[in-house]
Amino acid sequence: MNPVSLLVFDGLLLVSIAGLAWASLATTDARRSVILFMAFGLVLAVAWGRLLAPDVALAEAAIGAGLSGALLLAAAHRQPRPLPPASTNAPRNHGAAGVGVVLRWAVTLLCAALAGILAWALLHAFDSAPHDMLPQAISANLATSGVSNPVTAVLLNFRAYDTLLELAVLLTAVLGILALGPATPGYQPAGPVFDGLIRWLVPVLILTAGYLLWVGAHAPGGAFQAGAMLAAAGVVLRLAGRSRIGLPDGIVLRIVMAAGMGVFLLVGLSLLLLGRPFLGYPPDWAGSLILLIETAAMLSIAATLLLAFLGGRPESTGDKAAAKRQREAIS
């Protein structure tokens, strides 16, 4: 592609990104805002592809636009009417209409000033040549990392500590969600067309998850994208009104939730016992250890994202029986 048409493409892409973001935030209709945000995420995935970041593009399309969109849309659906004005006379709670025009302009000007300062700092930073010591170190050590995709090598070998803590963040977030109450009520059973579609779609999603997990070692893909695909299978089943969406029950669910972090920690600590640094894999085993950790991480990520979509503690069969006994005891 010649440089001019590429520049035109960049311009169109960036105008759509900024335009969709603006449109999504300018409306006060929650559902419209969420749908525009999902479109924004999908266009952003094209931008990641343009900037040669296919791993990020996959994750953005599956997680950023897909699952975030599903979460937000479900929340917008539950909230059809606007908030009733709070009875307290705190003007900030009265919403956009209550905020004075002066304050709105002041905030807008401040945000514009922030954008200006950021842009200035950015241009200043771009002015100096990039110090490419880190990428050089990565390509020099890629052979010993056990994988040939540099992004996977950074995530699970060179900076494995970050990913371990990321799994801890996921676990903490899902524990918070579970602590906040029971799951949202399920959906109506799907019609024959959607029901027929999910019979085809769910196996394909599970297969794609397995493929992405395996291919992450040498091409774009990995545990995050694979976990998002598995979670998407569960979300589709839930939307179709199925009561069983592939989430295990009781203690098994707890084990699956903690598996990603648990296996990661076990591998790290076992290596310490063998006299190696924490998470410093021996080059011969690195590939297998990374696959082991990624498999556990994929299951944890899928369970976490699915629980996040449920929005609370799923009603297990044990709970149902207990609730029934309680109702009988009362009556």
Add this chain to the structure above:
Amino acid sequence: MLTTQILYGLTACVLVALGLRGALLHASLLQRIVAINVMGAGVFLLLIAVAYRGPGLAPDPVPHALVLTGIVVAVSATALALALARRLHAERDDD
């Protein structure tokens, strides 16, 4: 200094500012959460623009790994925020 980097980097600054404005001015909690996500997207775009090295050249994989981590953390934070907002609405309806 590449034109592509500058174009995408400047758009990232616009997204951060738009998101911050939305988060400060919107009344609905849901839309504040959307606004914070737009702000996050701006940060991701900035990092990926910094990692770009030009057509045909391998980009810096470290910011890519950071953004991947960031996307997953952002979705879990969004889910927690939505659960908190739902509980807040439920408590308010009880009053």
